[in-house]
Amino acid sequence: MRNTLCLLLAFSLAASVQAADQPAAVRIAVFDFKADWHTDYRLEITHSGQVFSALMAQDLSVLKPLVVVGRDANGDNLAGEQTVGEERITPAAAKALGDSLHAAALVTGQLFRSTTQLIIAAKVVLTATGQTSGTLVQGNPSTSLADLTARLSAQIANLILYQPGSAPLQWKPASIVGSGGPDSPGEDGGVTYVAAIDGKPVVEREKRWKEPLALLPGTHEIIIGEAGSKTGFAYPLAFRAYPGARYQVHYNPGGGEPPAVAQAIPIYHPSKIWIQDLIAGTPVPVLVVGERESSRSIEPIGLGYNGSLGGGSLSGSSGGPFFPGSTGNASTGAPSSGGRSK
Amino acid sequence: MNEDDLDRMLREAVVPEQPKSYWDKFPGEVVLRLSSEGNGHRRRRFWPLAAAGFATAGAGLLLGFALWHRNGLRGPDAAELRDGRVLQALETEFPGRLQAIIMDARGVRPQLSALSDVSESDPIWLEIREGKERRVVVTFSGQVIRCGGRDVVVLADHDGQVMLLGPGFLWSPQASAGKAEGLQIKAEQLTDRRNDPAKRNAL
Numbered sequence: 001m002r003n004t005l006c007l008l009l010a011f012s013l014a015a016s017v018q019a020a021d022q023p024a025a026v027r028i029a030v031f032d033f034k035a036d037w038h039t040d041y042r043l044e045i046t047h048s049g050q051v052f053s054a055l056m057a058q059d060l061s062v063l064k065p066l067v068v069v070g071r072d073a074n075g076d077n078l079a080g081e082q083t084v085g086e087e088r089i090t091p092a093a094a095k096a097l098g099d100s101l102h103a104a105a106l107v108t109g110q111l112f113r114s115t116t117q118l119i120i121a122a123k124v125v126l127t128a129t130g131q132t133s134g135t136l137v138q139g140n141p142s143t144s145l146a147d148l149t150a151r152l153s154a155q156i157a158n159l160i161l162y163q164p165g166s167a168p169l170q171w172k173p174a175s176i177v178g179s180g181g182p183d184s185p186g187e188d189g190g191v192t193y194v195a196a197i198d199g200k201p202v203v204e205r206e207k208r209w210k211e212p213l214a215l216l217p218g219t220h221e222i223i224i225g226e227a228g229s230k231t232g233f234a235y236p237l238a239f240r241a242y243p244g245a246r247y248q249v250h251y252n253p254g255g256g257e258p259p260a261v262a263q264a265i266p267i268y269h270p271s272k273i274w275i276q277d278l279i280a281g282t283p284v285p286v287l288v289v290g291e292r293e294s295s296r297s298i299e300p301i302g303l304g305y306n307g308s309l310g311g312g313s314l315s316g317s318s319g320g321p322f323f324p325g326s327t328g329n330a331s332t333g334a335p336s337s338g339g340r341s342k
Numbered sequence: 343m344n345e346d347d348l349d350r351m352l353r354e355a356v357v358p359e360q361p362k363s364y365w366d367k368f369p370g371e372v373v374l375r376l377s378s379e380g381n382g383h384r385r386r387r388f389w390p391l392a393a394a395g396f397a398t399a400g401a402g403l404l405l406g407f408a409l410w411h412r413n414g415l416r417g418p419d420a421a422e423l424r425d426g427r428v429l430q431a432l433e434t435e436f437p438g439r440l441q442a443i444i445m446d447a448r449g450v451r452p453q454l455s456a457l458s459d460v461s462e463s464d465p466i467w468l469e470i471r472e473g474k475e476r477r478v479v480v481t482f483s484g485q486v487i488r489c490g491g492r493d494v495v496v497l498a499d500h501d502g503q504v505m506l507l508g509p510g511f512l513w514s515p516q517a518s519a520g521k522a523e524g525l526q527i528k529a530e531q532l533t534d535r536r537n538d539p540a541k542r543n544a545l
Binding site: 034087088089090091092109110112114117119121123125129130131132133134135136138155158159162168 | 483486
């Protein structure tokens with residue numbers, strides 16, 4: 001769990017560095033959310049609300065000009081036990097907290113779940129004035145947690161960046177597409193495609209690998225599949241999609257293993273996968289969130305919310321972890337020579 | 343004792359003298375005693391008057407109770423709460439301290455902060471039914487009110503969507519969870535009409 005939060009923070013720091021250069025950066029602190037269900041020790045999730053707040057912080061950090069502050073190297077809130085969740089916070093207290101964290105806004109909230117719905121409510125306090133507002137999102141078992149979080153992040157950002165008389169801000173969705181095909185320089189001429197997003201299998205994923213798939217800005221868990229070889233494979237990865245960005249999944253069967261990925265990918269199937277930012281022309285950081293699966297039997301994992309939350313995991317999916325610290329590894333996914341990057 | 347002895351003893355006898363302090367205090371003691379006795383007479387006479395007074399007060403209370411239930415809630419009515427007149431008056435009287443105005447069976451009363459630390463925002467109208475009890479609350483986003491037997495924070499967004507959030511408690515027009523289920527709540531964010539007579543009249 002602690003390792004997972006460190007990795008999540010690594011994402012957050014990268015985003016902060018990018019956004020910190022923006023002159024109009026708005027610094028915000030995300031406090032732990034409260035969750036009313038228990039933990040899953042098998043998955044090392046010991047505090048669902050804390051994990052969700054880390055995810056929330058990641059998603060907010062992609063929405064410029066927001067910059068998430070107030071988290072230490074372990075991903076814990078610097079504010080410690082302080083909470084702005086249930087009590088009324090006075091303007092003086094908000095200002096003092098904002099000054100100590102160098103934050104213009106404080107964000108916290110609460111998660112409610114049942115077998116039929118998941119509701120996430122957020123509370124936002126502007127530290128300059130003490131003005132307090134709130135918003136929520138509601139999902140059913142067919143809604144992914146990733147999408148819920150992304151939607152809530154956009155709503156929170158609009159509460160923070162609200163300007164009277166102006167239209168709500170909107171952030172363009174990102175897109176992701178497959179690569180390869182017969183003309184590909186790869187060794188086997190196979191196709192690398194997006195097999196599933198946030199626990200939802202992509203329809204006709206192997207045939208329609210050229211079609212871009214939309215992603216709300218924020219953290220998503222995708223399964224990258226490979227067709228054309230006899231075995232096939234599927235790797236679950238998590239990465240953070242920025243507004244308007246275009247991504248492409250890649251597979252280089254002959255490439256060397258990036259060190260950070262080597263431990264997570266089984267050595268009997270040496271391979272190399274990465275996600276390329278087509279606009280920036282560079283690989284993006286990814287988090288390997290599971291082991292290799294056969295592309296013939298893709299199971300929903302991670303950020304999908306299928307309503308069966310009785311087992312206690314945050315996502316409650318049928319077998320997939322939610323950023324398990326024991327297997328998670330961050331990687332820059334740097335391609336080596338011979339890859340199919342275009 | 344013969345007659346001579348008695349005569350001698352009486353001649354030798356000294357008239358008992360009180361110390362000077364005794365005679366100094368004596369008038370005060372007399373006045374105090376007389377005063378005490380007089381009060382005792384008045385106290386005994388008070389009870390019939392008190393009984394009559396209590397009876398009159400009781401009759402007044404009964405009459406007030408009857409009028410109260412005949413005419414509904416006393417004081418400002420819901421319309422005056424809704425159009426901002428009461429809000430404006432209370433904010434003028436308690437600048438920066440008004441957290442909420444509560445109207446229930448006991449009447450209308452303000453909920454005030456000890457300090458002038460309530461940030462400005464558009465008022466929110468809440469109508470809460472818990473069993474047979476009905477309350478109307480006019481408050482602001484970020485303030486804490488009692489609902490469902492617990493403290494909850496009232497929150498609104500810029501589109502006027504209102505929700506109540508507390509420990510194990512969530513209510514919004516779209517969804518409810520936890521202890522909020524079963525409560526009947528109506529919520530509406532009021533545009534600030536306190537200082538705009540034109541808007542107030544348009545209601």
